Amino acid sequence: SAVISQKPSRDICQRGTSLTIQCQVDSQVTMMFWYRQQPGQSLTLIATANQGSEATYESGFVIDKFPISRPNLTFSTLTVSNMSPEDSSIYLCSVGPGRGSDEAFFGQGTRLTVV
Amino acid sequence: GQQVMQIPQYQHVQEGEDFTTYCNSSTTLSNIQWYKQRPGGHPVFLIQLVKSGEVKKQKRLTFQFGEAKKNSSLHITATQTTDVGTYFCAPWTHAGNNRKLIWGLGTSLAVNP
Numbered sequence: 001s002a003v004i005s006q007k008p009s010r011d012i013c014q015r016g017t018s019l020t021i022q023c024q025v026d027s028q029v030t031m032m033f034w035y036r037q038q039p040g041q042s043l044t045l046i047a048t049a050n051q052g053s054e055a056t057y058e059s060g061f062v063i064d065k066f067p068i069s070r071p072n073l074t075f076s077t078l079t080v081s082n083m084s085p086e087d088s089s090i091y092l093c094s095v096g097p098g099r100g101s102d103e104a105f106f107g108q109g110t111r112l113t114v115v
Numbered sequence: 116g117q118q119v120m121q122i123p124q125y126q127h128v129q130e131g132e133d134f135t136t137y138c139n140s141s142t143t144l145s146n147i148q149w150y151k152q153r154p155g156g157h158p159v160f161l162i163q164l165v166k167s168g169e170v171k172k173q174k175r176l177t178f179q180f181g182e183a184k185k186n187s188s189l190h191i192t193a194t195q196t197t198d199v200g201t202y203f204c205a206p207w208t209h210a211g212n213n214r215k216l217i218w219g220l221g222t223s224l225a226v227n228p
Contacts, residue, residue: 033215040223042220043218045215048210056210056211102148102163104160106159
């Protein structure tokens with residue numbers, strides 16, 4: 001199993017500013033994922049972050065808007081840059097699959113409101 | 116890209132009634148996972164199915180993987196208020212050198228006490 005500490009849990013930000021979300025995992029993991037989820041909707045994958053390589057972004061998401069760092073096997077950050085109200089959402093980090101298990105584990109999420 | 120469809124989108128039941136959600140894919144899946152997300156929470160893994168025709172049970176929950184590995188279902192017997200939440204199906208797929216989960220839209224379950 002994996003326990004993920006995600007910070008901050010929520011924030012209210014001014015448009016045009018940036019917010020960096022951090023995820024710390026209690027074990028070494030190869031793959032980390034960053035998702036966005038609007039209330040009542042499904043999860044949308046932003047990017048996959050592997051240690052030692054550049055993040056792989058999904059269609060509709062670009063590195064300039066959502067830069068990701070993955071400095072080691074237990075930590076990653078997602079920055080939401082130059083925010084607009086449309087960026088208001090819940091952001092989730094996730095890890096998996098791991099050795100012997102395909103289970104995905106999630107952080108508690110960051111509820112972002114841009115005003 | 117690959118998609119999975121889930122029906123129904125919403126379901127309201129009286130406590131004690133049964134509930135079923137269905138997950139369908141146009142392509143053959145190597146696996147399917149089910150997750151539950153409580154209101155205000157994050158997704159929590161329930162089960163993974165990998166074999167054709169596989170059936171797994173967890174107390175009141177029964178999971179099935181179709182013979183053609185293109186569909187799956189989650190059935191809850193005698194729902195309780197603790198079953199409230201959104202149930203997602205999601206297969207792991209390969210994307211280049213990576214793997215990623217393809218998430219269905221989810222079925223939101225409300226249980227009236």
